[in-house]
Amino acid sequence: MSALRIKKGSSSHSAYDLRSNFGDEIERHTLAVTVVNEPGVLARVIGLFSGRGYNIESLTVAEIDHEGHRSRITIVTSGTPQVIAQIKAQLGRIVPVLEVHDLTAEGPSVERELGLLKVAGAGEKRVEALRLADIFRANVVDSTLESFVFEITGTPEKIDAFADLMRPLGLVEIARTGVAALARGAK
């Protein structure tokens, strides 16, 4: 018996269908995940994202209820609508995950991030940095004769913009917390 004739470019040579079936409009979503604060829970969430090839743009985690051992993980992720739906379903399947909310889909929400920026310089540049910080409502939390550390909160875009302005003025180092987010309104 001779080999089957398979058209060039076809995937029949593989044990898998090599063509992806999914569309490609990418959406960015912010997910709020309440988990039982037990060892390994963050590793489970991160392992899910790496194991299944999902994106993490930002991830923050901290305990929100000491008595009840609950933590909140805020994840900013991106993907096609189908992938986002899968991410939520897969998160919901993790045993210590209590709740999954898609803040992007469930209505308006506020997102905030905190950034710390160290800017070093002297003379005109130093004055300009301070002036811009004032406009952005950034606080000076440390200063020496040749440097400032600014603290700024806002949306990730605001922190990006501030960092862009500080770059030519002597930005040395930046630390960001990642996004924390809540739905707007009473509930």
Added chain:
Amino acid sequence: MSRQMTGAKMVVQALKDQGVDTIFGYPGGAVLPIYDEIFQQNEIQHILVRHEQAAIHAAEGYARSTGKPGVALVTSGPGATNAVTGLTDALMDSIPLIVFSGQVPTFMIGSDAFQEADTVGITRPCTKHNWLVKDTETLSTTIHEAFHVATSGRPGPVLIDIPKDVQFATGNYTEKTKLKSKYQPQVKGSIEGINDLVKLMEKAKRPVFYTGGGVINSGPAASQLLRELVEATGFPITSTLMGLGAYPASGKAWLGMLGMHGLYEANMAMHDCDLMINIGARFDDRITGRVDAFSPKSKKAHIDIDASSINKIIHVDIPIVGDVAHVLEDLLKVWKSRGRVTEKEGLDKWWKQINEWRAVRCLAYKNSETTIKPQYALERLEALTKGMDRYITTEVGQHQMWAAQFLGFEDPNRWMTSGGLGTMGYGFPASIGVQLAHPDALVVNVAGEASWLMNMQEMGTAIQYKLPVKQFILNNERLGMVRQWQQLLHGERYSSSWSEALPDFVKLAEAFGAKGILCSDPKDLDDAIMEMINYDGPVIFDCLVEKHENCFPMIPSGKPHNEMLLAADADAFASGAALV
């Protein structure tokens, strides 16, 4: 009343409270305290396997054939890493298992101690959940929670890693009844979804039930309700590899298995249906073939306890998250209360079409007077064991697909095979687990010679515990499934797919103290099979079969269901016809 006891004793106590009668395991330094407790009691039987992978597969066989969770015990380090394949297998096929592993003492964790491995780290992606228990006080509740998690919702394997000092230390034992778990998966399906589905069922002209392992995992009530639903509606039904037996193979609505090596009528019905009702299956890629050409004309409903299985691969119109038995009960109620309506005329036409597909006789093969065809061997095994209290396990390869095609299953929990992971070496240890759960039943592992060698050390276990498991090896002296792909898709370049240097299986059986039977002539086959069945003890049956038989039908990957290859097509390829 609070009870103080050591961690090691808690393990045994908790197993008793959970109703466990059998565990599979292998000792080592980090679990010696637990083994000491096992030694001092008689309620729980410990089965000493010969490799930890086999302990997990045996526990899987036990679980799948009883509907109860399987339990295994392994030591730290290599004991735990050897368990990884079995855990992954159980995760893919949703088998409830509770696996205990020993760990180095808490104060040595992280120091690269002797036989230390990051077991919870390694097994995190291959368990449904796992725990490292650092305090004896929490050990008993963790074990009860582990049983709850493994068996609720979509079942799966869990692992509890217990450091040696936690086994020695004393703590309070908490009763099973005191467990308050936060893990409570939804079992009732949404009534809107069920109503919508009933409306589609009433109008469907070409409906098909596509059922999977979820029906079996849901329990005997689910299979019963499924049978009732199929009989009452007269809709045709097919099943995945994992779901065989939920609906009886002798049932008149049965189309046979679907998928890559599924039956022509089953796959054609899936392709041409106007309503697909997926019950506890997951649109695996071995089922769908080419996804964008999958059943293009149908509305699709999907009943599954795992929300993440729905809309993962195929978009469905009616998603219903819930336990199969619960949902089917409601579905039947609603459908009956609305007057048991079906589209009779459409259904008649649909069955006519299906019977035309059946007439293709897709499983037909050319038999031989001189050589045993593997299909013939299975047909004879089926005929000679029909009506017996019979359980079948398999290894992975062509023999597995032929077994699924040629053996009929009348009841759930009678068929154990590695579907999702496709683990060669699964079937033999699984047959041991099944036989332990059903000591008087006939347990046959339909094997390929290559797969079987992967866990052949378990002959020792079979002999030690006097388990009369029948190893029915369809010996083609080839990694047959690999060879088939190479023949059909890789220009007949048979790279490493010959089973070379095979042992003499009869002598091998005798070396272990078992019976060996060799059969190579179709005329001797019936007698040889009867000899195997009647022998009171483990048997290795070396059935020398046609070496180059191919398994058809076959849907090459990336092809839609209606482009199946049949055995007859294969001859056309030989004469140079192109596959397009």
